[in-house]
Amino acid sequence: MRHLILAFALLVTPLAALAAGGHGPELEDANIDLKDKASLQRGAKYFVNYCMGCHSLQYMRYQRMADDLEIPEDELRENLLFGDAEATDMMTNALKPADGEKWFGTEIPDLTLVTRWRSPDWVYSYLKAYYVDDSRPYGVNNLVFPDVGMPHPFAHLQGIQAPVYAGSHGEGHEGDGHVVDVKLVEPGQLTPGEYDAMVRDITNFLTYVGEPYKLERRQLGLYVLLFLGLLFILAFYLKREFWKDVH
Structure with a gap:
């Protein structure tokens, strides 16, 4: 029996470390609430207006989203449907994978399942972790996703963040060169609290998109x-x- 317990522990330990994200930075708690329809509605608005130019939700239909989130049809057409898109269409965009790879160095991923692939905490922390890095093509890097290829989509809202290095007492290239935190050095259009709330709404929405039946499944x-x-x-x-x- 003791040998079976030891074998089970050896099997589970690396899996637990993988699920925790390895040795990356500690993730912040997204604290999402799939019952908060107002948050989900705001998250849908932010995603469509700021993210859908590049990222699609190819497994979600506009009408399904509107029905689940209790978005009236007139508001759906006014705020979430652009160009010749119809309510019955899937939430895709016109960006070609080849163009994304040419512009950003990698194929731009569909985000339908991103919170199931990464986790809500990862997405929430990632959107808060951009910092200035002149060595990168778009002048920014990310504490959660080092050497990220995507520019900061909310820089004008969050503001400018500088890296904080291990062994230093602030931003700048002190310490051992390893980035351990970020620090806001130039405020954006939103306060830190307002920006956190916006990112939480987006994460909440993407969590819903990844599994629309989650609440019903739990209840069943x-x-x-x-x-x-x-x-x-x-x-x-x-x-x-x-x-x-x-x-």
């Missing part, structure tokens, strides 16, 4: 467990009745 799972519990009680007393004469 609860009903199934309750049913199995009642069935167990019935089976237990039925067994006692059938076997009472044998015992």
